[in-house]
Amino acid sequence: MPQGKPAGLPCVHLTESYTCAIFGDSRRPTVCATFRPEIAFCGVSRDDALQRIQQLDLISHPEYRDD
Numbered sequence: 001m002p003q004g005k006p007a008g009l010p011c012v013h014l015t016e017s018y019t020c021a022i023f024g025d026s027r028r029p030t031v032c033a034t035f036r037p038e039i040a041f042c043g044v045s046r047d048d049a050l051q052r053i054q055q056l057d058l059i060s061h062p063e064y065r066d067d
Ligand code: SF4
Pocket: 011, 012, 013, 014, 015, 019, 020, 021, 022, 023, 028, 029, 032
């Protein structure tokens, strides 16, 4: 996604079975290849992770930032 992934939308490389279609491919972004799951971001379930991502999207939105 050359222009970045808009908040609230899934990555274009995410398959219907929630796997990465370019896993192991050199086109896979470094941020994805180096990310290690942790409770702070992923929670304990898919629903938990989606809620946390939604909160991160919201608090990082330019309209909500002070800097
Ligand atoms: S690992 Fe990265 S490229 Fe693959 S589906 Fe997830 S966000 Fe997209």
